[in-house]
């Protein structure tokens with residue numbers, strides 16, 4: 617396979633998401649915990665989606681979860697992903713009670729199944745580490 621000349625997109629943090637992306641660069645997964653109602657919130661926002669409190673605290677998540685659902689991408693959505701197909705796009709239920717969309721990497725897509733345990737790994741893009749899942753062994 618030849619080198620992929622098109623870089624993958626890099627997240628652009630905003631005021632709400634900067635702490636999340638900074639933690640990713642330290643290979644730590646964090647989420648917002650509502651101090652009023654206890655809701656575990658992802659993605660980061662300025663207020664709790666359950667009770668509208670702005671009293672949110674960052675918590676470090678266990679880097680583990682399970683596959684909620686997934687699809688196998690066979691046709692790259694842009695040239696940046698041509699080198700990756702076929703790849704798995706999944707919704708992952710994290711052990712701390714929130715859900716994230718990410719790729720399941722470093723595996724045979726045929727081995728991915730709903731309910732399988734995963735752990736979090738980080739993909740280095742230009743200046744930013746991006747959380748991904750891989751099948752737990």
Ligand SMILES: [Zn+2]
Pocket residue numbers: 650651652653654655664665666667668669
């Ligand atoms: Zn709340």
